[in-house]
Amino acid sequence: MNSELAKSTREDIEEKVQKIVLGHISKDVEKFNNSSKLLEHGADSLDAVEIIMAAEEEFGIEIPDEDAQKMETVGQIVEYIIKKTNN
Known part of the structure; x- marks a missing residue:
């Protein structure tokens, strides 16, 4: 695990994940929050896969398909990500 990631705060992780997600969707960005479903904001299944792949790369982790789904x-x-980095 990346030692820099271990030092990341929840807010840092949220900000990075939001940037990844917003890089893949464009609808209703002003209404977007952590509880919004990706599909409600224009993400399709390919976008979801790309978001997970980008998160894996950003955080240096592997997310199994069954978890990603x-x-x-x-x-x-x-x-x-928080649970994965705390193990």
């Missing part, structure tokens, strides 16, 4: 919101992605 359960992630529908930024908040769920953030929680997963």
Whole structure:
């Protein structure tokens, strides 16, 4: 695990994940928050895969497909990354 990532705060992780997500969607950005479902903001299944891949690269982790399929919101992605980096 990346030692820099271990020092990241929840807010740092949220900000990075939001930037990744917003880089892949463009609808209703002003209404976007951590509990918004990605699909509600124009993300399709390909976007979801690209978002997960970008998060894996950004945080230096691997997210198995079965876990990725359960992630529908930024908040769920953030929680997963926090749990993954605390193990």
